Amino acid sequence: MALSTERLGLYNPQKPMENRLTDLGPRHFWQYFPSVIQNNYGKWLYHDILEPGVLVHVAESGDKVFTVRCGGCRFMTVENIREICDIADKHCDGVVRFTTRNNIEFMTDSHDKMEALKKDLQGRKHVSGSYKFPIGGTGAGVTNIVHTQGYIHCHTPATDASSMVKAVMDDLFDHFQGMKLPAQVRVSMACCLNMCGAVHCSDVALLGYHRKPPIVDHEVLAKVCEIPLVIAACPTAAISPTKTESGQKSVKIKNERCMFCGNCYTMCMALPLSDYEGDCVTIMAGGKVSNRISPPKFSKVVIPALPNNFPRFPEVCESVKTIIEAYAADANKYERVGDWAERIGWEKFFEKCNLPFSDHLIDDYRLQYDTYRTSTQFKYTDASWAVSKAIGGIK
Ligand code: SF4
Numbered sequence: 001m002a003l004s005t006e007r008l009g010l011y012n013p014q015k016p017m018e019n020r021l022t023d024l025g026p027r028h029f030w031q032y033f034p035s036v037i038q039n040n041y042g043k044w045l046y047h048d049i050l051e052p053g054v055l056v057h058v059a060e061s062g063d064k065v066f067t068v069r070c071g072g073c074r075f076m077t078v079e080n081i082r083e084i085c086d087i088a089d090k091h092c093d094g095v096v097r098f099t100t101r102n103n104i105e106f107m108t109d110s111h112d113k114m115e116a117l118k119k120d121l122q123g124r125k126h127v128s129g130s131y132k133f134p135i136g137g138t139g140a141g142v143t144n145i146v147h148t149q150g151y152i153h154c155h156t157p158a159t160d161a162s163s164m165v166k167a168v169m170d171d172l173f174d175h176f177q178g179m180k181l182p183a184q185v186r187v188s189m190a191c192c193l194n195m196c197g198a199v200h201c202s203d204v205a206l207l208g209y210h211r212k213p214p215i216v217d218h219e220v221l222a223k224v225c226e227i228p229l230v231i232a233a234c235p236t237a238a239i240s241p242t243k244t245e246s247g248q249k250s251v252k253i254k255n256e257r258c259m260f261c262g263n264c265y266t267m268c269m270a271l272p273l274s275d276y277e278g279d280c281v282t283i284m285a286g287g288k289v290s291n292r293i294s295p296p297k298f299s300k301v302v303i304p305a306l307p308n309n310f311p312r313f314p315e316v317c318e319s320v321k322t323i324i325e326a327y328a329a330d331a332n333k334y335e336r337v338g339d340w341a342e343r344i345g346w347e348k349f350f351e352k353c354n355l356p357f358s359d360h361l362i363d364d365y366r367l368q369y370d371t372y373r374t375s376t377q378f379k380y381t382d383a384s385w386a387v388s389k390a391i392g393g394i395k
């Protein structure tokens with residue numbers, strides 16, 4: 001598995017692969033495997049979760065790999081990364097990995113080393129007393145929240161990512177360190193509807209949402225932006241060219257066409273759309289990637305707009321907790337949030353989670369045929385017929 005050292009030759013269409021360098025980009029993963037994984041590559045028998053946050057993988061040869069999973073964070077300081085590397089050097093022969101949900105995984109090849117590692121991790125605390133490396137995030141619990149940049153790095157967020165995730169995770173910490181839910185619950189967060197965090201397929205998803213179209217800064221637009229690019233950036237063709245009264249080139253926006261995606265702001269900073277009161281947090285539920293029991297599902301909007309209450313987002317935390325508690329109390333073992341909601345019917349889901357169903361949750365997309373499976377289609381129950389009767393909906 002060595003890296004290629006050959007020089008790039010002339011391209012020969014008869015032998016397109018001759019002298020071709022194929023190791024451009026990241027270095028080959030093989031060199032980063034611990035030796036126990038190199039020795040047993042492709043020969044693993046099974047794996048088991050020994051306790052929340054601790055896994056063991058057993059190979060055909062009898063070799064074992066013990067993995068201790070800790071909660072990490074999306075933005076790490078150099079000091080934090082150095083500490084992680086020190087731990088890896090001390091207990092794991094310098095090996096450490098990160099999961100896609102920002103968990104840190106330390107791997108050892110013996111039970112004794114794993115116990116020493118666990119003790120070390122549990123003893124490392126912040127001055128406030130909280131764990132620096134909380135162990136957990138495996139199996140039927142809540143693992144770390146995958147999230148997006150938020151105000152720290154991106155330009156289009158409708159809310160902040162890191163602070164919301166911290167507040168929600170503080171409330172769900174018992175589920176991070178435990179495995180008492182019916183199945184795993186994946187929570188994710190994206191701070192605008194471009195969704196660079198996987199909110200479209202998570203059990204519970206938090207989404208920052210703009211509710212107002214961009215403001216056009218006619219004074220500077222032509223000086224800082226390429227107008228054709230801005231027009232082309234709009235997915236709904238809401239932007240068209242115009243001229244101001246003073247004859248300056250600019251753009252105008254057809255508000256009823258705008259879906260507040262922020263693409264135009266990405267192209268042109270003279271079209272800001274962040275708004276303290278208009279921006280809100282939307283909650284979605286029932287998505288998953290796994291095809292166990294049922295096919296993968298999209299997350300569906302269940303709460304259209306919660307206020308953007310910095311820095312602890314109490315309404316968001318409360319809603320997530322309510323959904324997870326209702327799910328924990330009512331779902332069958334191995335049922336994900338979406339499986340549970342589909343078994344009992346989405347209408348019952350709203351009742352059990354004590355969430356109001358509003359007209360904002362109805363999929364009125366004109367080409368709805370494509371989106372049927374992305375909204376909370378439900379069967380009516382007695383409770384909803386009663387409401388319908390009370391307002392004169394049925395005779
Ligand atoms: Fe930026 Fe949107 Fe991604 Fe948030 S979700 S980091 S605002 S692109």
Ligand code: SF4
Pocket residue numbers: 213214233234235236237238239253257258259260261262263264265273
């Ligand atoms: Fe178009 Fe999106 Fe800009 Fe609205 S926010 S005008 S939909 S690019």
